[in-house]
Amino acid sequence: MGGARAEGLSAVPDGPGGRPLPVERLTVLYDARCPLCRHLRQWLMKQRQLVPLDLVPAASAEARRRFPGLDHAGTLDEITVVGDRGQIYRSASAWIVCLWALAEHRPGAHRLAAPAGRPFARAAVLAAAEYRSLTAPPCGDGDGEGGCTVPGSGG
DSSP, X not given: OTTOOOTTBOOOOBOGGGOBOOOOOEEEEXXXXXXXXXXXXXXXXXXXXXXXXXXXXXXXXXXXXXXXTSOHHHHHHSXXXXXXXXXXXXXXXXXXXXXXXXXXXXXXHHHHHSTTTHHHHHHHHHHHHHHHHHHSOOOTTSSSSOOOOOTTSOO
């Protein structure tokens, strides 16, 4: 996303001449227990993608295999997107990078990434989180030990 260093983004590895390397693929870790998350997964899959999106249930065996060093309990708390060069996007930045990957929504993603658009992106994430808290089953006992049963996680 143009090398922007916004809240929720990790450092982008540098290529030749210190320029950021392009993002060629993104993995979206979504909460498979959440009806809204599953709906958004389906919506993302139907969109024309400029950057391919892999949609993987958060904290699943596949997510743990792909990203062994990631805080998987945290990926159940907020949307997380991982770039193919190790970039990590969370919360509003994750939503923005998902839109940026889509042909019809890239201009909107650029508007949301700008300082004037960030409050709107943040409000959308907060609204989604509130809806999710009302519709997704509770996760574990709050100890952060990943007590959720996630499809494909093996328990």
